[in-house]
Amino acid sequence: MSPVTIRDVATRLNLSITTVSRALDGYPDVAAATRARVETAAREMGYAPSHMARQMRRQRADAIGFVIPVTRKLEGGSRAFADPYFSEFIAGLGDEATRHKLDLLVSVATEEDEQPIYERWARGRRVDGFVLNRMRAHDWRARFLLRNDLPFVANGREVGAVTYPFIEVDSRSGFSQMVAHLADLGHRRIAYIGGLPNLRSQADRLSGYRAGLKKAGIAFDKRLVAAGDLTRQGGYLAALELLQRAPRPTALIGMNDMTALGAIRAANELGLQVGRDVAIAGFDGIDDGAHASPPLTTLIQPAYSIARQSVQMLVALINGNPIAERQIVLQPELVARASTLGPA
Amino acid sequence: MSPVTIRDVATRLNLSITTVSRALDGYPDVAAATRARVETAAREMGYAPSHMARQMRRQRADAIGFVIPVTRKLEGGSRAFADPYFSEFIAGLGDEATRHKLDLLVSVATEEDEQPIYERWARGRRVDGFVLNRMRAHDWRARFLLRNDLPFVANGREVGAVTYPFIEVDSRSGFSQMVAHLADLGHRRIAYIGGLPNLRSQADRLSGYRAGLKKAGIAFDKRLVAAGDLTRQGGYLAALELLQRAPRPTALIGMNDMTALGAIRAANELGLQVGRDVAIAGFDGIDDGAHASPPLTTLIQPAYSIARQSVQMLVALINGNPIAERQIVLQPELVARASTLGPA
DNA sequence: AGTGCAGTCCAAAACGTTTTGGGCCTCTGC
């Protein structure tokens, strides 16, 4: 049962392939009766245009690409992208892509081995555009794509002024708010567990943290800053160390929720009751945070809708349509839960 | 900077496109000197064969498809695939796909709206093959793909004898083991929170549960069986109800880890200490389970390596190569953690 | 001098569409 082509439909109906094509595409210069004949025949024969051929002719891949970032390899050579933030993000990309009849190509890569993937997709014109995530302070991907003039939408952005379109969550102001929240609760020794140093958002969040401290009249103490790697394990290790220092910090802010969840675990293991003995907060608003025990105070960034909006912008770029807002900055929403508010 | 084609390279070198093509593909009937000239020219000009054209000619999509299953829509129209099992699974698919120079097309869909996606990809020959997951007891996808003779590898299988290749985890024996584990610890009232009734694995796991009860000499009580939906929320609601019945079950087995994690939360909210007042166990071995409080007893199924193996089988199918084992059954590994072993 | 044979190269076909640029009717209005 080899695939049925447009030619098969045409010869069966004694029509030209042109007419069949145009009938199915809804052009006005085909008689209503003919169109009906074509449509039923196509349905009966199970005809659907070959995507490859269509792409070839229209020079469109009808696909967008997304490389899922993963920070570290797990033992045994396996790599998981354990951060549920990206699950939600991908769900958004997928939904919006299908809405536009685009396909979504994904790949999973660490920062070291991502380059071949971008090159393969770009050079071979495998995709019409990219969605970029976890932007670094200096990011070769932006330059590479600009040079090959392939459209893309960044989630976050590099340092300095950039001209490309992006959607960003104002994590600086978010972290400042979070520090204010903790300071209002009486905390003075507020620690911060950061992430990979080359990430743009790492700089933003740290600076938001410092701004928040300043506003609250708390001196910055670099011994209260530890490095994680955006994973639960990284947060766990960093928190384990921070919580065993004297004097012990009374509050911990993780750069993202995974880090904070790791910190909660560390606190539990040390016999501290989170919310009462130590306050812990994160950033992202993943589902697991809401269901953790205790539920995690966090700054929600709407991954799903950011993803959808990114695809919308990307589609406009691809089609050369004007975009209302090329550079969007969203405010995260602080949700205070039991992990900072003490026992319920 | 429009993309450079093979013709550009050919005219620059005064060669035919045939020779350029064959030179780059490593055919033996091209002089070493010529090949060198072609290679440097191609590199200089930044030539890479157009994937679309190559696909067109070879009638290969060089891509495989995977539809991420999602059970329910979240409020606000958003759908997340919250189950980290699939994150790991996708990581495996992606890694193995790139190893074979294949692209991975993904989409996110509930059971109701998955059909158009399969049809689009199959009819338009958008992919060379599929990986299927969460097989239903009767699954139209298998029949659809067989009919359109598109290769696929199933993760799990339908009821009855099937001829297609699959990789399955023996969840029946797994659940039987799990009941034995709990019975050994002295539990007699062991409840089960199931999943969607049309899933093959639902039947398997329930039957494993019953087999385990029988072996332990415990009578099956259908009031101890509740229905979830494979999500944390589903597990939460089901557990909430089960744990408020009298007499209260002393142990809860969730059909998957997400269900069990929801159950843990329910127990916590009811003031029960998991591990001491009630034992809770799951199935999957996701990372979140290991990091939950208390850490979750579970049956580990190696999502990452199952995914990789699935792709390997699929590649063999696509290329018409023989496969050593077409139908693989793996044994899950029981890991007992604090959620059933009581306080550490 | 003819035959055979590697060693190189190439023209043309094919893959299945969409799009361009008409062509042929029939009907209308003079």
Add this chain to the structure above:
DNA sequence: GCAGAGGCCCAAAACGTTTTGGACTGCACT
């Protein structure tokens, strides 16, 4: 009776490869 205008349809080109089936050299061997 004829120009003009729609209405409907189509042939052919193009998209950028890979593959098929030679073609053209020299060179060695009869």
